[in-house]
Amino acid sequence: MAMKIALVTTSVQLGGAAIASGRLAEALRARGEQVEVFSLDGKRRERTLPFIAERAKIFLANGLNRNNLFKVSTASDGQRGLVDRIKAYGPDIIVLGWINQGMLSLNQIQQLGEGGTPIVWMMHDMWNLTGICHHSLGCMHFVGECGRCPMLSKSVRGENDLSHKVWLRKRRLYQSVKIQFVSVSNWLAELSRRSKLLEQNPPVVIPNVFPMDDFFIGEKELGLIVFGAARLDDPIKGLHHGVNALNRLRDVAEAHVVFFGELRNPGALSGLKIPYDYAGSLEQAEVARLMSRAEVILSSSLYETLPTTLIEGQASGAMPVSFDRGGQRDIIEHHRTGYLAPFGDEEALARGIRWALESDISPENLRAEVDRKFSAGAVAKRMIELFETLKKGQLC
Template identity: 40%
Template sequence: MTIMEKKRIVLLSHNDLLGGAAIVTYRLMKALHELGHEADMLVFNKTCDNPHVHQLGTRPVRGWRFISERAGIMMRNGFNRRDLFKISTASTGMNIHRHPLVKKADAIFVNWVNQSTVSLKEMQRICDMGKPVIWTMHDMWCMTGICHHAYSCSNYLQQCGDCPYLGPKAAPGDLSHKIWLKKKKLYDSTDIRFVAVSNWVKQCAHNSSLLRDKDITVIHNAFPSDLFRTYSDKPFTIETRNRFKNIIAFGAAKLDDPVKGLTYAIDALNILMNEAPEIAAGSVAVFFGKTDRDDLFHKLRFPHLACGTINDHTVLHQLLVQTKVILSTSLYETLGGTLIEGMSAGATPVSFGRGGQTDIIDHKVTGYIAEYCNPRDVAEGIKWALAANLDREKQHETILRRFNANDIALRYLSLI
């Protein structure tokens, strides 16, 4: 079959529209439709009314399997609730290989399918059907024993074991090593085609003991750049338009997630407040995202606004159109959706480079890659971005070229 022939594609995902991995999967489905192919999502949690998105199983079955996996983890991590959702075992999942859409499909696109969506045993059954299986790595779970991000742990370079997330239960032959063995058996007996969403994810996979011998293709996430153009009919707020020359925006689903590195952003902004008061005088830092902490910004002396979660796309677009600098100090980032959104709207990104940010930013050309965990260099990056005054339309065009949804869909089809 050639990529121009009409195909039936099934995309597997835990959610339809909740979370970054789900959203980009949904965008890929829509891009496949635009190219004339049949594409449907099978999901554990459905929130949209799109008829091409289908929820798996019944509510009691989903609930039981979800609780079963989480309970199994709790029993093996010393009943540590704090890290409960930082790991997954794929010990339970839904019955997918018998689904009518899967039986008719020409190919199966597997995305983020943890938390009882697809078990490792079910993945084996899907692969045994003889259809092309393309598995997109939205985090590190495919290459580790059980964790979604290894952070500073290097055990995944061997065979896992002694897992930091298992606390008193950690041991050379612990749960992480046992799941590593199950993944090894699955990968050795199947022809799964792995996709990394950034070159950083690919490099991590090639360093890992599970995937170092596998062919891995880098395909970036699809991005609807037409939704984040460089102009808007209305300002984010009248106050921001009239009072501030420069908006520095920082966004995350959960601002107080340690991985987002907010303290480095706060330290960098305070350095600017101390050493470049002329910048602070005409600027405001706008933070958007959820937080459970009332004291999150109590050390920040730079002028700022905390907006909470912005669910309205129009409002977010209005903010980004006014934004001069889109700032990220994430310690790890598989790609960096907020940076892409901001840059598409014309902002200049400033970020650390530990992750997929380097696939988005060309240092001192389209943005600034700061030295890792160095707030002073982040401050320098903000100063550079404000002084560079990059052409906003060219920023948008860069995103359009790199993350065009139809081009990305064609790259996926070429793997079938």
């Protein structure tokens, strides 16, 4: 008999975590499960008030400072009536995706948990194990109790600042409601085990679903390196590291790069000394065509939970090259299915690109590795096995 699954997520359209939630819903349906998605897609009016209310509270708590206003979340506000709608659906399992920015509050999650329905919470970033930030940027306060948060203005930082207050609310929630956390990467799971909030309830690791059918191996273009992101010059993407590494390939005659994604600073690529093109923002079908021609997919991100562009490239037969920091290790086996350079070592990253361009590892083998780890069938099978365990009243 099919399980009734309620999947709660701010969106299934906007952002990597949102798209991952949509793909998970499709994968579970393909396995015969009944999935109802509760999201804010197409509901601009419903989204606006809780979103503004949460941001206003953050703005006030941060001393009327707008810095980092959209880099933190508190889950103080959620959609009116959402808990009742979820309960009326009568789910066997509740799956929480990325629920911030006015979708679901911590209090509402408490209410959902009081009904006894098993809750699975997908972790797409660090927010579940910190006070308010989605990425700690090297701050390690989460191994104890958050406070003195570097995301907040210096004038309001303290032992009991906003980050500490939200940290305490999360601790109360986690202690009173049974939640099965699921990390999409081993890197994030390891951080969770080190955190004070989740050390007693560490997540299991199940990756995001990847749409194998959307990507394919095409005729490879000699020396083509692809570098892509939703926003190329987002500081997290470490574009300057990529440019510096690529400039060490000036003696590789055939090396050329195609960049894609939003670029707010047009001068960010001006220092590149090898041939390149900037393709702008691309639709997924355009990304697939570009990846199919590439020999190398490059990332120089400061950290990534589970970098989708590397998986897209590998599924298209391109060799992934990246810094070894974050979920990249779940994708790349060094010198077998890609190259992992020590974090921040631009010379090593350049060596990795050279190695990838010269490698005789077949595109078909690279694609097969993605299929084994991240295909819809493989991920859905693991999720359903987890759901069955939870229905028996057990946490993993």
